[in-house]
Amino acid sequence: MFEFDLLANQGNARAGLFHTPHGDLPTPVFAPVGTQATVKTLTPDQLDKLGASLVLANTYHLYLRPGDELVRDMGGLHEFMRWPHPLLTDSGGYQVFSLAETRKIDDDGVIFKSHIDGSTHHFTPERSIEIQENLGADIIMAFDECSDPNDHSYSHVAMERTHRWAERSLRAHKQRDQALFGIIQGGVDPVLRTTSAQFISSLPFPGIAIGGLSVGETKSEMHTMLDVVIQSLPAEKPRYLMGVGTPEDLVDGIARGVDIFDCVLPTRLARHNAAFSSEGRLNLMNAVYARDPRPIDDNCQCYTCQTFTRAYLRHLIVAKELLAGTLLSIHNLHALIQLVTEIRTSILDGTFEGKIPAWLTSWQGNAERVKTRHEPELRSDS
């Protein structure tokens, strides 16, 4: 269980196969976010048909509602949300730090108030693992502390705490049918990042996550940190870049050696009437599409593009029909999953590096990286 077969390399890019209790996961892979045990507006059947393999759910949200013990008693998250393929849960740390109303952090853990009803809760590494064991995802995450990348001294403190919490998470973890991934922190400091990558790699985690990126640093800082971190990682473990990203970020991240990604962007954009396309991002509310008989993207094979015109999608949006969100979510998720699938094929057949410029050009207009300092909600789709 949890063997990672490396099938091909091109530069730092890798194509692999990660074995999980719910099937083999071809990597690189993009995971849609199902914050509350549902990828918003989509049935598992639709999600399966559009090509999703790994789905992420948020521990913080499910702990608060409906409760991890309820999910456990209903047979675990796979059975509860009826997703037969691999699942991943985060540790809840990121949401506790960004969403909870008030919080107090010390070495033991975090005391916080629920954003739903203000009730007080206590997360520690041990508690996070217990909750994630109740949820029962295939891949679970160590409890970590994500720092503001622009605050160097806090990044140092948070990294060291993340390391102590990584060891405690490992000791607490009992369920052998779940792969616990360690998380690297260290802000935008190459020295801290190297230290963290080496430390987390030294622990017996079957996979390594890179945290604390896409949280307010520049794109160039993110690339530098990725390059620094990847150098210190063992080849034989899958690498997960948390909360990333845009189509360009996927191309850039895979080229640097990342295997797993997740982001709320495709479903979030869908609910804001925006669709990825090879012409650049479209806002389908725009009056220019009122009589446009074309699909969102002529080259797209998703249900939405194979079935509906831009004119119909715009009508649904203007008429405030919820089906618009469903159809755009199908398209946007399919677009990213298809992109990653094509990249994987190109790594396997040795053509990836030659295609990078074309991919970056064609996806450039689709999504800017987050420019604001903190966009915590980008880590859960709510």
Place this chain on the structure above:
Amino acid sequence: MFEFDLLANQGNARAGLFHTPHGDLPTPVFAPVGTQATVKTLTPDQLDKLGASLVLANTYHLYLRPGDELVRDMGGLHEFMRWPHPLLTDSGGYQVFSLAETRKIDDDGVIFKSHIDGSTHHFTPERSIEIQENLGADIIMAFDECSDPNDHSYSHVAMERTHRWAERSLRAHKQRDQALFGIIQGGVDPVLRTTSAQFISSLPFPGIAIGGLSVGETKSEMHTMLDVVIQSLPAEKPRYLMGVGTPEDLVDGIARGVDIFDCVLPTRLARHNAAFSSEGRLNLMNAVYARDPRPIDDNCQCYTCQTFTRAYLRHLIVAKELLAGTLLSIHNLHALIQLVTEIRTSILDGTFEGKIPAWLTSWQGNAERVKTRHEPELRSDS
């Protein structure tokens, strides 16, 4: 085209086949309502899978948004909303009388203000037919005036105007690939209803609709009016009871000789967390379902019941996830369509009359008939 084959009778109940340009419609049939060219929250693919055949769309809404000429230019309603099976449009009259902000009725037609932006519009029988020809449904309706059933003198005036408008609708109708149905009015007066049924039957309509019921009269008045009207109708034309109804109403209506029904109830209830079941109507928001591992209905074959627990559906509702509306719409529509399908089978095999009491008992707790005087929104799903 538009032949109606009567395959079997049991008492007044009929099983038939109505031939349309978009396929043969087995009757009796229950039509989901797709007010704005979408059955709320469902893809045509989901609608097809749950067993829908005929779908109704609302002329008033589509005329205002996106506009009937736009729909025509995009290839007509079937192509626009991608529904390959038969479609029906109402005349817009009912919504003009009930939704428009101000309106002035005379023999020529109705001047009204849009409920969306207050703009002024003019509907006449000729205009309604022109709009419905632009939309291009298989079955279209004559322009009629629906009276308050408790106002006898208005019911008389509205019936006579409806008759004049029926003749004008017939004269205006040019598209031979659309079946124009005439509409019977007459409030709750048996004499007016008989007069109207005879008059509308005397005109060359390929189908007859019964309007002005389920608009505030009692259930017993509705049954009496149905009995009176059906006596005066020719056997060889399909009969459509507009805006009805609850599961019981379907059983009662079919027993009295009705062939076609439509109602927003299944999708409306779904958005209010309510599900039809053989135990009676369930409100899945109820805390009692928090850990209920059963499907909504053990005997239901719909995707929702074959896939999800009540516990999961309740979680989606409490977490305000839109998927709840989709899954409950699938179930509620499937339940009514399945009921009508089973009734049809029982008419064909001669067992219908014996099963009526059991059907009425099992569906009794699921939906009360509308008790309030006017529930105009029940005729369009918005």
